[in-house]
Amino acid sequence: MPDLLLIGGATEVMLDRMGAKFTIHKLSEIDDFDAWAKNQGDKVTAVATNGHDGVKPHIMAALPNLKVISCYGVGYDAIDTDAAVARGIKVSHTPDVLNAEVANTTLLLLLAGFRNFRHDEAHARSGAWEAQGNAPLSRSPDNRTIGILGMGRIGQEIAERLQVFKPTILYHTRSKKDVPYRYVADLTEMAKASDVLICITPGGPSTEKLVNAEVLDALGPEGMLINVSRGSVVDEAALIDALRAGRVGSAGLDVFEKEPHIPDALKAMDNVVLLPHVGSATVETRAAMGALTVDNLLQFLADGMLKTPVPECADM
Numbered sequence: 001m002p003d004l005l006l007i008g009g010a011t012e013v014m015l016d017r018m019g020a021k022f023t024i025h026k027l028s029e030i031d032d033f034d035a036w037a038k039n040q041g042d043k044v045t046a047v048a049t050n051g052h053d054g055v056k057p058h059i060m061a062a063l064p065n066l067k068v069i070s071c072y073g074v075g076y077d078a079i080d081t082d083a084a085v086a087r088g089i090k091v092s093h094t095p096d097v098l099n100a101e102v103a104n105t106t107l108l109l110l111l112a113g114f115r116n117f118r119h120d121e122a123h124a125r126s127g128a129w130e131a132q133g134n135a136p137l138s139r140s141p142d143n144r145t146i147g148i149l150g151m152g153r154i155g156q157e158i159a160e161r162l163q164v165f166k167p168t169i170l171y172h173t174r175s176k177k178d179v180p181y182r183y184v185a186d187l188t189e190m191a192k193a194s195d196v197l198i199c200i201t202p203g204g205p206s207t208e209k210l211v212n213a214e215v216l217d218a219l220g221p222e223g224m225l226i227n228v229s230r231g232s233v234v235d236e237a238a239l240i241d242a243l244r245a246g247r248v249g250s251a252g253l254d255v256f257e258k259e260p261h262i263p264d265a266l267k268a269m270d271n272v273v274l275l276p277h278v279g280s281a282t283v284e285t286r287a288a289m290g291a292l293t294v295d296n297l298l299q300f301l302a303d304g305m306l307k308t309p310v311p312e313c314a315d316m
């Protein structure tokens with residue numbers, strides 16, 4: 001059986017399916033990777049990993065016969081695809097199967113922010129309602145102008161699921177899409193026009209700190225920033241400054257610059273809703289992502305092809 005290096009975790013179902021076709025080596029159980037790789041690295045032809053751990057350059061370099069990397073996640077910015085393509089290594093990811101769940105997470109952050117969920121839940125649970133009276137009024141999510149940065153698979157699902165709130169939807173991407181929403185070529189202009197700015201682009205160098213101090217200032221004191229993309233897309237220090245100074249009204253964040261670290265400044269803020277990168281993290285969606293991750297590996301074993309290659313590998 002071919003040898004597979006597993007980076008990060010996998011569900012029992014994934015382990016069973018992969019284990020039937022591959023000899024699995026778990027990185028988490030290897031004490032000294034360099035020593036291990038010297039003896040066994042050349043046997044490994046497949047890697048299963050996830051969007052957070054990716055494949056570190058020294059790991060890729062230590063596997064000279066690597067042929068395929070299957071990523072459990074749609075975002076693959078933690079994998080150097082240029083290096084992979086240059087070596088003829090095919091890379092797959094898990095697009096589409098998580099669109100709905102990430103959109104649900106976005107709606108959760110939006111509703112929690114407008115309806116003051118954190119405060120009201122605490123008010124009910126703590127007995128403050130009985131002791132102090134009614135909670136302060138919150139704000140309605142209805143009829144808002146919502147700017148979406150990124151209008152791909154997930155961005156479009158978010159826009160569709162937002163329709164229940166009767167929004168005006170704007171979007172910004174590098175190229176105009178065939179969608180029934182208004183394209184805004186300039187991100188700062190879109191932020192200025194929006195009550196809510198939702199980030200759902202990939203991570204990586206092309207989107208690094210796209211949401212900077214200027215964009216945040218344009219969003220303004222009543223504005224809400226929601227980030228479900230990657231922490232790198234937002235200048236976190238600038239966001240903290242803007243929230244502290246009241247130059248941005250509130251934020252809902254699922255992703256952070258140095259995960260799993262969340263800056264104490266953000267944890268201390270009342271007008272911020274924080275989630276531990278759980279955009280796609282439901283039993284149902286993770287099962288679908290796991291199935292596709294393994295399907296790609298099995299397809300590769302069968303005919304050298306991938307079900308869902310990343311775009312950079314589509315022609316390989």
Ligand code: NDP
Pocket residue numbers: 074075076095096098102149150151152153154155172173174175176200201202203206207210228229230254255277278279280281
């Ligand atoms: P797609 O590739 O389908 O869409 C990406 C969109 O971003 C496109 O509309 C693209 O348009 C736009 N985009 C890319 N680069 C830029 C740029 N520099 N400036 C402006 N827009 C840009 O990806 P998905 O919708 O499937 O996924 C998006 C991302 O969501 C993932 O890569 C991942 O990082 C994140 N994600 C987060 C999860 C979570 O748990 N929070 C879970 C799943 C995904 P154009 O190319 O025209 O610019």
